Amino acid sequence: MKNVKIAVLSGDGIGPEIVAQAVKVVDAVAAKLGYNISYEEAMVGAAAIDAVGDPYPESTHEVCMASDAVLFGAIGDPKYDNMPNAKVRPEQGLLKMRKKLGLYANLRPVSTIDALLHRSPLRYDLVEGADFICVRELTGGLYFGRPQGRSEDGLTAYDTCVYSKEEIERICRLGFEYAAQRRGKLTVVDKANVLATSRLWRETAQEMAKEWPEVEVEYMFVDNAAMKIIQQPRHFDVIVTENMFGDILTDEASVITGSLGLLPSASIGTHTSLFEPIHGSYPQAAGKNIANPIATILSAAMMFEYAFSDMEAGAMIRRAVIRSIEQNIVTEDIAPEGVKPSSTTEVGDFIAANI
Numbered sequence: 510m511k512n513v514k515i516a517v518l519s520g521d522g523i524g525p526e527i528v529a530q531a532v533k534v535v536d537a538v539a540a541k542l543g544y545n546i547s548y549e550e551a552m553v554g555a556a557a558i559d560a561v562g563d564p565y566p567e568s569t570h571e572v573c574m575a576s577d578a579v580l581f582g583a584i585g586d587p588k589y590d591n592m593p594n595a596k597v598r599p600e601q602g603l604l605k606m607r608k609k610l611g612l613y614a615n616l617r618p619v620s621t622i623d624a625l626l627h628r629s630p631l632r633y634d635l636v637e638g639a640d641f642i643c644v645r646e647l648t649g650g651l652y653f654g655r656p657q658g659r660s661e662d663g664l665t666a667y668d669t670c671v672y673s674k675e676e677i678e679r680i681c682r683l684g685f686e687y688a689a690q691r692r693g694k695l696t697v698v699d700k701a702n703v704l705a706t707s708r709l710w711r712e713t714a715q716e717m718a719k720e721w722p723e724v725e726v727e728y729m730f731v732d733n734a735a736m737k738i739i740q741q742p743r744h745f746d747v748i749v750t751e752n753m754f755g756d757i758l759t760d761e762a763s764v765i766t767g768s769l770g771l772l773p774s775a776s777i778g779t780h781t782s783l784f785e786p787i788h789g790s791y792p793q794a795a796g797k798n799i800a801n802p803i804a805t806i807l808s809a810a811m812m813f814e815y816a817f818s819d820m821e822a823g824a825m826i827r828r829a830v831i832r833s834i835e836q837n838i839v840t841e842d843i844a845p846e847g848v849k850p851s852s853t854t855e856v857g858d859f860i861a862a863n864i
């Protein structure tokens with residue numbers, strides 16, 4: 510028996526519904542592969558603001574620190590989106606959690622599933638076989654740089670982009686490592702023609718490249734990368750980039766596979782790793798049992814691989830997910846025309862039963 514402890518942070522919107530499906534699937538894997546799993550739920554996001562006034566309370570942090578992995582749903586509530594003056598925002602919980610858990614790397618794999626190529630907004634021949642991973646820096650840059658705020662008269666606002674060489678090195682190291690394990694190609698995305706932080710990124714990556722002769726490195730400006738992801742997604746193997754660029758490019762990249770509801774992510778760093786779908790809280794669908802649980806279920810696959818070093822479990826989950834897609838047991842966002850969409854729970858049940 511392998512004993513593991515998982516912190517379950519469902520959060521807002523569709524979070525609780527999709528996380529419940531991932532838990533079902535994790536239980537099915539545990540039964541097959543001999544895991545003894547204990548779950549501990551903790552609150553986060555708007556739900557936590559409503560309950561205790563803090564989107565990432567200390568009690569939740571303690572649960573995460575004491576666990577082997579965090580399974581995370583989503584954060585965000587529309588009531589805050591149009592409230593620019595709100596003192597506490599749900600997203601602050603996510604940022605605080607990333608910082609306090611030291612989750613400096615966010616890994617977002619993007620690969621197409623053949624049975625879903627028809628859903629891609631891109632032409633079949635462009636997107637078929639695309640398979641890359643984006644390594645996004647997660648605890649630095651504009652999201653965390655200080656000062657941030659407003660002038661006294663309220664008419665000027667500022668954010669600060671800061672990166673230390675050390676922060677750049679540790680994230681680029683992951684980029685080089687993944688590239689070496691994959692097809693040997695690393696794209697460093699920056700805006701070195703304009704930004705000082707980007708020039709430090711490029712300089713640092715250039716120095717490190719000498720240690721990785723087997724990795725072919727290219728440097729690309731972010732605007733060009735945004736274009737190339739659409740024009741030639743197969744060009745990429747591993748992309749490494751700073752926080753804000755990574756945020757934007759991964760949303761862009763996610764849709765080329767056919768649905769934002771498919772893409773998982775892993776955040777890793779100094780303390781407990783965290784696994785979450787990249788799509789967010791999708792409040793319009795909350796409580797309706799229609800949201801696609803696949804991204805969260807695939808995040809659970811990444812959890813087995815990255816947190817428990819169990820490749821077999823990850824592969825089992827992926828196979829069951831592909832079967833659900835091939836047999837059209839899918840939610841409305843990816844259901845082909847003429848096929849009755851399944852509910853969130855039906856998809857979860859099918860995938861768990863097929864483990």
Ligand code: IPM
Pocket residue numbers: 584585600603756787
């Ligand atoms: C993401 C999200 C978050 C981010 C938001 C909700 C703060 O968009 O995880 O990509 O920008 O990092």
Ligand code: MG
Pocket residue numbers: 756757760
């Ligand atoms: Mg984002």
